[in-house]
Amino acid sequence: FHTFKKPPFDFEAYRKTQSYSNTPLDGVWARAPYLHNGAVPTLWDLLQLPENRPKRFYKGFNVFDETKVGFVTSGPEAEKQGWLLDTALLGNGNGGHLYGTELSEQQKWELIEFMKTL
Numbered sequence: 001f002h003t004f005k006k007p008p009f010d011f012e013a014y015r016k017t018q019s020y021s022n023t024p025l026d027g028v029w030a031r032a033p034y035l036h037n038g039a040v041p042t043l044w045d046l047l048q049l050p051e052n053r054p055k056r057f058y059k060g061f062n063v064f065d066e067t068k069v070g071f072v073t074s075g076p077e078a079e080k081q082g083w084l085l086d087t088a089l090l091g092n093g094n095g096g097h098l099y100g101t102e103l104s105e106q107q108k109w110e111l112i113e114f115m116k117t118l
Contacts, residue, residue, distance in 0.1 A: 026118045032070035033059060039087050039094035042070025043115060047108045050095040058082030069112055 023031075034040040042065055045053045057073035060082035065072050072078055087094045100111060 025115065028118055029069050029116050032064075034070070035094060035097065037092060039085065039092050040070075040097075041065075041073045042068035043112050044068035044108070045070070046097065047100040047103065047111070049098070049101050053087070053094045055088065056084060056086045059085050069116060 028043070032042060034043065034046050038059065040046045040053055041057050041059070045068065054073065058078040058081075059071070059073065061072055061078035063072040063077070064070075073082070085092060100108065103111065
């Protein structure tokens, strides 16, 4: 039996910053769709400029896209089993989050392969 002098989590060490605290990246491959509102279906799409990301896609079809790391969002089965997300609607935006968009195509694929290992 182990007795702690302090609780295992010292919450007094944290302070409120009025900012967003993201989740760790481990298992990021299993957290699709991406962004706080799920408006980006794959890691590949997230690495594209916002204007090049899918504008409308089907969510709810839980077939994993191992290449782009996310879910399959098009095709007859996705349309049948999913529901259409339109990023033009209020609250569904997929803009911002530009990190990685400046990478070359090869660098993006290399980053995705690395992120699959987390």
